[in-house]
Amino acid sequence: MWHLLHVTIHLCYFAINIANALESHLISKGLLRRYKSLHISKLQYLAIVIESEDCRTSNVIELLQWLADLGVKHVCLYDMEGILKKSKDFILEKFDGATLFQENDVLLDQPLMTLEFASLSDGKEAVAKAANVLFMKYLKSGSTSSYQGEQIFTESQMGEALKTVGGNGPEPDLLLVYGPARCHLGFPAWRIRYTEIQHMGPLKSMKYGSLIKAIYKFTMVQQNYGK
Amino acid sequence: MERIRERVIQIYGNLVSLLQKCIFCILSVGPIPNHIAFIMDGNRRFTKKCKLMEGAGHKVGFSALMSMLKYCYEFGVRYVTVYAFSIENFKRSPEEVQSLMDLMLKKIEEILRKQSIVNRYGVRVIFSGNLKLLSEPVRLAAERAMLATAKNSKAVLSICVAYTSTNEIMHAVQESCEEKWDEITLLNSSGAGYGLISLGGYEQDEMDHLIKLTDIEKHMYMAAAPDPDIIIRTSGETRLSNFLLWQSANCYLYSPSVLWPEIGFRQFLWAILNFQQIHFYLDKLRKQS
Numbered sequence: 001m002w003h004l005l006h007v008t009i010h011l012c013y014f015a016i017n018i019a020n021a022l023e024s025h026l027i028s029k030g031l032l033r034r035y036k037s038l039h040i041s042k043l044q045y046l047a048i049v050i051e052s053e054d055c056r057t058s059n060v061i062e063l064l065q066w067l068a069d070l071g072v073k074h075v076c077l078y079d080m081e082g083i084l085k086k087s088k089d090f091i092l093e094k095f096d097g098a099t100l101f102q103e104n105d106v107l108l109d110q111p112l113m114t115l116e117f118a119s120l121s122d123g124k125e126a127v128a129k130a131a132n133v134l135f136m137k138y139l140k141s142g143s144t145s146s147y148q149g150e151q152i153f154t155e156s157q158m159g160e161a162l163k164t165v166g167g168n169g170p171e172p173d174l175l176l177v178y179g180p181a182r183c184h185l186g187f188p189a190w191r192i193r194y195t196e197i198q199h200m201g202p203l204k205s206m207k208y209g210s211l212i213k214a215i216y217k218f219t220m221v222q223q224n225y226g227k
Numbered sequence: 228m229e230r231i232r233e234r235v236i237q238i239y240g241n242l243v244s245l246l247q248k249c250i251f252c253i254l255s256v257g258p259i260p261n262h263i264a265f266i267m268d269g270n271r272r273f274t275k276k277c278k279l280m281e282g283a284g285h286k287v288g289f290s291a292l293m294s295m296l297k298y299c300y301e302f303g304v305r306y307v308t309v310y311a312f313s314i315e316n317f318k319r320s321p322e323e324v325q326s327l328m329d330l331m332l333k334k335i336e337e338i339l340r341k342q343s344i345v346n347r348y349g350v351r352v353i354f355s356g357n358l359k360l361l362s363e364p365v366r367l368a369a370e371r372a373m374l375a376t377a378k379n380s381k382a383v384l385s386i387c388v389a390y391t392s393t394n395e396i397m398h399a400v401q402e403s404c405e406e407k408w409d410e411i412t413l414l415n416s417s418g419a420g421y422g423l424i425s426l427g428g429y430e431q432d433e434m435d436h437l438i439k440l441t442d443i444e445k446h447m448y449m450a451a452a453p454d455p456d457i458i459i460r461t462s463g464e465t466r467l468s469n470f471l472l473w474q475s476a477n478c479y480l481y482s483p484s485v486l487w488p489e490i491g492f493r494q495f496l497w498a499i500l501n502f503q504q505i506h507f508y509l510d511k512l513r514k515q516s
Contacts, residue, residue, distance in 0.1 A: 001253045001256075002253050002254065002256035002257055005253060005254075005500070006257070006500070006503065006504065009500050009501075009504060010504075080512070080515070080516065081515075120476075120516060123476070124440055124443075124473070125440060127396060127400070127440075127443065128436075128438060128439060128440040128443060130400075131400040131403060131404065131438045131443060132436065132437055132438050134400065134404065135403075135404045135407060135408075135437060135438055138404065139408075151401070152401055152404070153397060153400065153401055153404075154397075155393050155394070155397055158393075158396070158397055158400065180505060180508050181479055181505040181508060181509065182479065182480045182481070183476075183477060183478060183479060183480060183509065183512070184475065184476065184480070185476060185477070185512070186476035186477070186516060189392060189396065189472035189473045190393060190396070190472075192467065192472055193391075193392070193393060193467070193468070193469040193472065194466050194468060194469070195466055195467075196465045196466050197465050197466060197467070197480060198465055221464075221465075223466070225315060225468075226313045226314075226315025226316050226318060226319075226468065226469075227315070227316075227318045227319055
């Protein structure tokens with residue numbers, strides 16, 4: 001009975017995927033009016049999370065080309081195991097529309113796309129390193145007598161400490177997950193407080209139309225930020 | 228006539244309950260999530276949509292929460308976490324914040340009563356967050372609830388109030404630093420310090436790793452619960468809004484489009500089915516990291 005239930009779910013998803021593929025085809029041909037004009041300027045920083053086993057550089061380069069065509073200026077590529085980080089030079093060489101992200105790039109209007117590469121070690125481990133930076137600073141400042149019970153560190157000090165250990169790039173507005181499930185796979189926690197997270201399916205079956213749809217959906221979102 | 232109507236409703240209720248139990252039986256052949264977290268979004272939109280009085284959406288939302296807790300505990304989910312009040316929510320109008328605090332106080336008293344869900348399922352209640360930011364009556368009620376349910380051991384309900392992930396991480400880092408400072412002071416005063424206060428006795432490499440990841444993790448507000456398997460955020464919103472960012476690396480994120488007060492068995496079922504479909508993959512990720 002359980003197996004029957006899950007086979008039914010598989011069939012439902014199969015039908016949904018066919019419908020999505022058709023819609024994606026129509027979007028990429030420009031036949032659906034709604035998706036014709038994207039307010040791309042709303043997307044300041046985009047993160048792409050890819051399942052490490054799926055990290056084919058040819059697919060990644062094609063995806064970057066699509067993003068460049070759409071006018072996306074700043075992209076962070078993330079996978080848990082750091083395979084994209086290791087292929088950084090190869091990707092930058094093959095995709096000549098981008099440069100490596102430097103800290104102040106988001107403020108400047110660049111002709112080329114900036115690319116950041118991140119992995120699991122830029123998440124929790126970076127926070128541990130930043131904790132040590134803060135601890136050292138505090139010991140050296142000599143004001144440890146007021147340690148107990150009060151708030152010693154602020155979130156902005158934490159942000160600065162993360163920057164010094166290389167773990168605090170900009171907060172992405174949108175995070176697209178290319179993998180089997182909608183799961184952010186350990187993208188640095190400090191950076192995804194209000195990031196919209198969308199699931200795109202496996203990288204090998206990526207579609208241009210689905211990318212447009214995901215970005216369009218993002219541009220339609222209104223956030224209250226808790227208020 | 229009235230009695231017949233009541234009887235029909237009772238029979239219908241029993242049938243629905245029986246059907247739900249049957250579905251749970253079938254589902255329990257597959258993996259059961261150990262921890263489900265909820266972001267209860269959409270209470271104010273529900274109030275507007277149904278043209279109710281201000282605050283009514285949150286009251287209906289509370290009933291929805293009770294239903295979801297019942298489904299979770301009946302199905303065998305041991306840990307449930309809810310995002311009840313974010314630190315950012317303090318920026319709302321003082322009247323709204325006060326009415327939410329009043330509702331929280333009233334509901335804390337309610338859940339401690341004998342026949343409530345907490346006692347029926349043996350649930351230990353934990354309030355996670357910067358409780359010092361709460362007004363005294365609410366904080367004391369929360370502490371009373373934690374004390375009263377401390378011996379319950381069948382399930383855990385973590386209620387995140389005055390909580391954000393970044394505040395949780397910050398707090399854990401601070402607690403780790405204080406603990407390390409106490410350790411160093413103790414070593415120093417026992418004469419075994421090797422000049423630890425000036426840190427002359429440490430190599431640079433050791434100084435970079437005085438505070439370990441495990442120190443930080445044990446000081447998180449949510450340390451009493453394992454990482455969530457599913458996070459459900461209603462109203463179709465796809466962001467986490469500073470909730471469980473640290474703990475959700477290998478967690479299935481589900482965003483049904485219904486508003487929180489409208490959530491029901493259908494959405495719970497769909498979340499479980501999807502979780503079971505990808506459980507093998509999520510388990511593999513957990514073992515890797």
